[in-house]
Amino acid sequence: MKTRIKELRARDNLTQVDLARKVGVRRETIVFLEKGKYNPSLKMAYDISRVFKMKIEDVFILDQV
């Protein structure tokens, strides 16, 4: 799964720590998400999308359906 977290973070001027604080996760989790090394739960994906005020499918992109 690919994500647009890094791009959206830059857009909103947020650091990894800021985003982690808003979502309620560790900074390492944001790092793994940005690198596409972790598929988050639906709840976490929802929480992250809500921070960026976007839909889940606009933040997380599945490689194959």
Place this chain on the structure above:
Amino acid sequence: MLEINNTKMKRRKIDSFWFLASAVVLTLLAYWLYSTLQPLHLWAYVLLGALAVIAGFQLYFGIEAFKNEKLGLEPHDELSKRIKERAAAKAFKFSILMWLFALIFFIDLVPIESFRVVKMVVAFGMLGMVLIYLITWFYLSKAGIHNENEN
């Protein structure tokens, strides 16, 4: 807000308890190994070395959690819990093989008297299991979990 703070305080107390408990267990184990394996020989040093590595890993994970806490972040989240679960599952699988290896070959490989051999095998097995778990945990915490269906 008050409820969140209470939850954080409770979790911090639980974390501190487990950190302290593992420190006590490791110290007692080191003392037991040191006092019962006298005079110290090569394998005793290997065991004590393994114990030091375990303490190092515990300290590393403790410091990582503390650093997150200091930044106002969660010390544990869904990824860290999944990593622990995945590490435990993998470590269990490897531990079965390790015990088989230890019981089949190790007893005949170490040229020391019988009582100590049994004790050494048990000590190696226990420390080996913990080490395998911590190394797997460390590896997964660096490599991440790519796919939920991965074994």
